[in-house]
Structure formats: structure tokens, C-alpha cells
Amino acid sequence: MRGIVKRFPGVLANDDVDLEVTSGEVHCLLGENGAGKTTLMNVLYGLYSRDRGEICVDGSPVEFKGPSDAIRHGIGMVHQHFMLVPVFSVVDNIVLGSEPTRGGFIDRDRARREILALSREYNLPVDLDAQVRDISVGMQQRAEILKLLYRGARIMILDEPTAVLTPKEVDELFKIICALKSSGCTIVFITHKLREVMEFSDRVSVLRRGRRVATLETANTDAAELVKMMVGREVVAHVEKSDRVPGRVVARVDEVTAKNQRQLPALRGLSFQVSEGEIVGIAGVEGNGQNELAEILTGHRKPTSGKVTLQGRDMTGRSPKEFLRAGVAYIPADRLRDGLIAEFALFENTTLGYQDSLPFAKGVRLDQGEERLFCEQIVKEFEIKATSTSVPSGLLSGGNQQKLIIGRELRRDPRLLVAVQPTRGLDVGAIEYVHSQLIRAREEGKAVILISLELNEILSLSDRILVMYEGRIAGEFTSAEASREELGLCMAGGRASQ
């Protein structure tokens, strides 16, 4: 791949990226979230069309119109989210799209034979007749790999294959990869976990912000060097912040455990506290329990054990409404899903969460005059660019949408502000604005929990930094002592044993 450029509206996902994968190697693609790894591979796989650049397979330029072209050239991809039909059997899923037929009917016997042979050859045990929805994630992944082998793929792209696996399944996957490699397959492995890179890759390419930083022989590098390349050495933006001593404890989390959507452990005994006038930054690689923690802190998820205390009151197991009442404001990560009602007018959006309180609630009625007045104040105070308070919030720019949410939440005069990825997808101006508002909340004596994947953001705003790894706090740093390298290593599980 040479000079690949891929632009999305407002984002340059791949900026002139070269990538060379040699036959028979395990090549890791390393980078933070949003570095452009998956985009690059989707371009290779024919899912995205590129804006510039060229792709060559075995030395000759190719033009893929879609994944089927890629497969014809022996390139296959296992996505992070599997593309299997849950109610089909494993056999049917594997042959789907290239079914062997006899007389117009699917020749299941032949399919079974061929799949069984592949499964033995590459040591990929699967239960051929089970429905996909009934088998473990690890087996689903093996079914995906078999599907590629069945189609004759020799180059396999695995997109964060370990993200959804249990540690035991990860070990099995590594064995599979070794087996594939020894049989001559080429593997491109997308990850942001250093351990995986060091453990079994031959070469590694590091991407940062859409650009390729370097391609190295794994044997000639080490984790520290890779972290440096991955997170970069940009100067942390200086934010004006007064020196202040944190006040009383606002929120406490004691030994909390919780499960995620898939009923797997997401938080494994987590404890910390946050005080008035303090910003606690929670760093970590995506999927280490940050989202679940945010939900615990706002009442949207019930801990399976442990205790959540707000200003001395036990809030464990309370509803989101009670958390709201207790003074918790929430800036959710996905603003269009959780923060706003896109079809509703601005003034109806700012009412959300206040619908039962004065001055809006008048008996059974909702006072639209008060709603509009309140919204106008927010629009003015938080410098939201909108022609009127009656336009649907979905038509605002991302930055203005976020300002609307921040305005609504800060107007609550909360004791605790939980901000998750508050600057995701925003432009520089909006990011600065959001940061200034978080600082303002701190200066006003509110407790702020900032959960972010952006290390820069965490470093420049936080008074204290907690690193989450696999549902636990893997390390705690004060803003003065924290360095990007140390944090990055901790995030990658490098100090998980401490």
C-alpha cells in the first residue's frame, strides 16, 4: 500500500500512509484509538474507497470494488464485531456466500468434510452443528477464521481480535496464529496492546493520527520505544489552573465490581474517591471498564458488589433519577445516542432531566415559556451558534451539540460532573471550550471525573490520574509526576502486576 489517503467529513483518517507486508509474516498494526488502523485495513479490504494512493498485491496493482474482490485476491478480514448470522449453524455460516452445491441444493456433506479438514489442519476446533449464538466468542472467532480459510484467503487481517476474548482464549488465538503462519499465511494484526505486539509479531508498524510513524522489526525494539511512538511527544497544552487544595470528598467508590453488557466481568474491585474542586482523570485503553464505571457513577448500571457513596450517602443500586437528584451531572460519550434527542428542538433538549422540577413543571403542565427562557440563557452563556431555540438539535454542529449538553448539565449546579470523552470528534476551538468549562467546574468547587482515551486531555486537565486496566485501577499518578511514557506503559498493562 503506497500513499494511502482517506478522508472522512472533518477527519483525515489516513494521511499518506505506506505499508508493506511481506509474505508469511505476522505484521502488527499498532496505534491508539482513532489512529487510523482499521480505516487503513478497510481500504485494503475494499470496504472503503481511498482518496489517493495505490494498492499492490504480489507486485501488481489492484483495484478492489468490494470485499469480494479482495477475497478473490486471497485477502480476508475478521472484523472486531463478527459478521456471523446468530441463528445459523457454524457450517452454514462458514459456507455462506460460497456454498458448495449439488443439483441446486447446498451440499452440506461436502461442506462439512472440507471444513473439518481445514479445522484439523489448522487446529481450529469448532462445533460445526451448533448455532452461532450458542457458542463462545472464541469459537465464533475461529469460525470467522475458518470462513476465510474456506474462501482460500492467504492474507488475513484480524482487527483487534483479542478485544473480546478472555485471557485463556487469547492464548488459544496466539497458537492459531502461529499455526497459520507456519502454514504460509500472512497475518496483519491490528491492536493497541503492546504485550501482543512483543509476544508474537515479526514486524510492527506504528500509526499515529492517521500517519505511519515507523515500521520496525519486533526483535529490534522494545515496549518503551513503541509507546513513545504510539502516543507521540506532543507538548501537552498548558491550561491555566489555580492551585487549590481539594475539599471534602464528594464521591467514593469502594471495591465495586460490575458486569458488562455481555455479562462478563467489566469492573473487578475498583476503589477511588474524588473531592470538591478536583479533576480526576481516568485514562486507559478503550474497553477496560471505563464505560461501565461511568454508568456506575450515574446510576445506569448496578454494581454486582461494592459500594457507591455520594456526599456520605449510600447510592448503591439507586436509579439514574436519584443520581440526578443527588447532584450528579453526566456528559455521555455518545452525545447523539445518550445526550440529545436529535429530532427535538433545542429548548426541549435543555429541559431533559429538569422535566419534574421548578420552574418548568407547573402542575401537570410543562411551562414552554420557562423552557425557552432557560434554553436562551444556555445558548447565550455557552456561546452556542444556533438561529433559534426551536431548531432541532440534530442540525447543530458537533461542537455546539456538546456545548448544549455541557450547558444543560452545568446549569444543574452539580456536586459531581462525570464527563466521558467530552471532546470526541470536536474541532480544536470546541475542544478548548470544553476544557475551559471543565476547569471552570473545578474552580467552582465541583468534583469532576474525566474519562478519556486522549492522553493529552487527561494530562493537561487532571489533578490526579488513575489508569484503568482490565477493570481495575492499574496505577495512580499526580499530574506533576505523570509522564506520557509511564502512563502509556501502565495503560498497556505494562505495570499491571504492581
Place this chain on the structure above:
Amino acid sequence: MKTQSSFQHRQGIELVVAVLEEPIARSLLALFLALAVVFLVMPVLGANPLGAYSSLFAGAFGSKQAIGETSLAMTPLLISSLGFALAYKCGLFNIGLEGQIQVGAVAAAFVGYSIHGLPSAVHLPLALAASLAAGAIWGLGPAILKARFGIHEVISTIMMNYIAFKLSAYMVSVQGPMKDRLDLMPASPVIESSAKLARIMGGTRLTWGIAIALVAAFLVWFLLSKTRLGYKLRVVGQNHFAAEVGGIRASHYYVIAMMLSAGLGGLAGGVETLGVHYRLLASFSPGYGFDAIAVSLLGGLHPLYIIVSSFIFGALRSGAILMQAKEGMSKDIVQVISTVIIFVMSMADPLGRLIKRRIGLKTNA
């Protein structure tokens, strides 16, 4: 020349998109297309479309009596359509209105004939309340299944329809508990006159039911656009994730919306029973509950616009009777009209988006 015509071409497409996006224009387009389709189908069925439409029109608006019949047919349509819109605003598709109408009718008829000696001022409201309550209870099951287990309300309300049909048929079957033993018809005894809805317009069968329906339209409008409850229902309907973040438990409001919606269905059955048939008749409803979906969509799911769309559907229903008598065109052709309307209304949004994407039109605030 070429650029001129392509410019006009583009303007034409933009007009189509505008029509598809503007609620009233879209509804008129749906109505027009439905009437046009039927107009083209009629000759195939051996009818004269011009004659058929003119007798349809005369049957619907030609006389005081015709207007009375139109409004009479409009009454249960309006009430049940309000029910559909209310549930829809909360993100629920209540396809069980027909069954809720049936159980409402059962309850109203029972209260109407079994209680004697009450003044009308007590008996009538009691019978109406019974129909409303029966409908709401009929909606409770699907509501709880949805709220607790996430079972889709379309499935459960359809199932509840069949139970309701059989229930009301059983009630007035030969051995049924509500069967009038003195009558050969599958019907209950006639209700007390104290439970009857009084006529409102001399020379027609129109009753105070229409007033109840119009008040209901106003109340549903008020509920949805002016009250806290309405706000919460709408938030849940548009984005239940954001609702939870705003402290609104979506599952609670599913139950409330479904019960209110089903209650309106029951009320529609009650009004029809207490104002038109005066007894429970097996299969008295010609499918008001299903038409309610078309009426509601045609009215853009807005309670006040639904008054207009239910009037149009009432006109189709009452006019079709004269059309059938004079032109021999089956009155069931009205079903085709309502089907085309549902089709066009549900196509409008995706179609508008598709065209826009094709020509690269951008919408801005």
C-alpha cells in the same frame, strides 16, 4: 438549452423532496395517489370511476344526512386513531386497537344493559368509563411484556386481537353469557336508554359521540405537547437512551402510553356501542382499529390533523355505501385506498432521503 432543461429537472426533483418532507403536502400526495390508483383500478373491476367517485362524494357530503353519516363513521376512527398516535409518539406500534375496540364494546354493552334504574348522568359516564378501562386492561399485558422482557408489542397486540375477537364472539354466541335469549341474532340485550348516547343533529344518526371524540383529540394534543407526561412519552419515543440519562425510566412510560392508547381503543368501541348499535353485536366493527393506522399516518400523527384525516376516512366509509348501491362498486375498495395511503406515508421518508442522497442535496438549519 440543455442546461436550462437540466436545471428545471433538478428543480422538479427538489420540489418532490420538499413535498415528501412537508407533512401536510405529503398527506395530500398520499390521498391523491390513493384515489388515483383506485380510479385506475375501477374500470378493470367493471365500474365507471367517474360515476363511482361522484356517488362516493354524494354519499359522503350530498345531504345533511350524508354529512351526519360521515361524522358518525368518523367518530370511532378519530378516537382509535388518537390511540394509535399516542402510542406511536412513545415509540410503540399499537396494532391491537381492533381488539381493544372489541373489549371496550363488550364492557360498555354489559354496563349498559345489566344495570338498571340509574340516571343517565351516571349510567352513561359509567358505561364509557368501563369501555375505556376494559381497553386499557387489554393493553396492559402487551405493555408489561414490552417493559419487562422487551417483547415486541406488534406481536403481542396482534395476538391479543385474536383473543378479543373470540371473546366478544363467544359473549354473544348461542350459549354465550351476554347473549340475548329472545333474539336470534348473535347480540346482547339492548342497553338501557339511560346508557345511550343522545343524538346531536336532527334527521341524522349522529350522536354526542362526535363531541367526545373531538374533546379526546384536544386532550391528547394537550397531553402530548403541553404536559410533563407528554414530554416524557415523546422523549422515550424518540430516544430511550437519552430518556434514561434524563432520569426517565422508559419502561414505565411504555406501560403508561400503551394503556392510554388501548384505553382510547376501548372508548372507541364503547362510543360505537352506546351510540350506534345499542347492544353488543358480533363483528360490529368494520376494522376501525386497523384503519386507525392509516388515519393516524395521514394526519401526520398530530392529534388535531387527525381530526381532518378521520373525517376524510369517515367520508370514504359512508360514501362507499351509496357508491356500492348505485354503481355496483364494492365498498371494500376503500380498503385499497387506506392501504395505498399507508404505503405512501411509510415510503415518504426513505424515498425523500434516497432522492436527496442521489442528487446530493444538503439540508441545513
